[in-house]
Amino acid sequence: MARDLREIFEKERKQKSFKMTEGHEDRFFSKLEKELPKDPPKRKVISLWMQIAASVVVAVGLSVYYFNNNGGTVEPDEKITVVDKETPGNEAQGISLGDLSPDLKKIETYYTTNINLQLSELADDPGNKELVGSYMDRLAELNKEYQRLNEELNDFGPNDQTIGALINNLQLRLQLLQKLKSKLNQLKSSKNEQESSNIV
Numbered sequence: 001m002a003r004d005l006r007e008i009f010e011k012e013r014k015q016k017s018f019k020m021t022e023g024h025e026d027r028f029f030s031k032l033e034k035e036l037p038k039d040p041p042k043r044k045v046i047s048l049w050m051q052i053a054a055s056v057v058v059a060v061g062l063s064v065y066y067f068n069n070n071g072g073t074v075e076p077d078e079k080i081t082v083v084d085k086e087t088p089g090n091e092a093q094g095i096s097l098g099d100l101s102p103d104l105k106k107i108e109t110y111y112t113t114n115i116n117l118q119l120s121e122l123a124d125d126p127g128n129k130e131l132v133g134s135y136m137d138r139l140a141e142l143n144k145e146y147q148r149l150n151e152e153l154n155d156f157g158p159n160d161q162t163i164g165a166l167i168n169n170l171q172l173r174l175q176l177l178q179k180l181k182s183k184l185n186q187l188k189s190s191k192n193e194q195e196s197s198n199i200v
Contacts (some may be wrong), residue, residue: 060117064113095155095158096150100158104163111167111173111174113169121179130183131187135179139173146170
């Protein structure tokens with residue numbers, strides 16, 4: 001009693017012939033034009049920006065990875081403070097800001113990554129060594145304060161004041177490095193202007 005479904009469908013197709021009414025295609029296209037927007041879709045523009053943003057994020061990530069693994073040679077007399085959560089001192093301390101919640105971990109990772117990126121972008125110019133040194137001293141003070149706040153977090157437990165102070169410390173360090181970068185760019189542009197005026 002088994003019947004092949006293909007044969008059944010083939011017989012049914014031959015017996016019934018379906019015909020579209022006249023003008024059906026024209027009516028369909030006119031309804032379609034009414035429903036579709038006339039403007040080009042903005043999704044393409046957004047996707048273009050998303051592609052650009054994604055490639056910038058990948059480029060920054062790769063440059064930070066490359067700098068940390070290959071190009072991170074520092075002269076012994078230089079004092080560069082790098083924010084590193086994975087130091088042996090932090091293991092003995094217990095919890096850190098990122099251990100409290102996923103949101104705080106995102107905040108801590110964002111700031112530490114940007115601080116390390118700003119540090120990696122500093123140009124090594126002997127003429128600016130004094131300016132860079134003063135900023136690095138201030139950065140070292142903020143780093144010590146961060147360690148003290150982290151100890152307080154472990155001793156007394158998490159509270160709003162300590163968490164806020166830790167986040168503010170990270171923000172201050174990033175702002176400090178951004179100011180340093182801005183001042184170095186100003187000095188560089190003023191030197192370029194002086195050289196161009198001397199040439200003329």
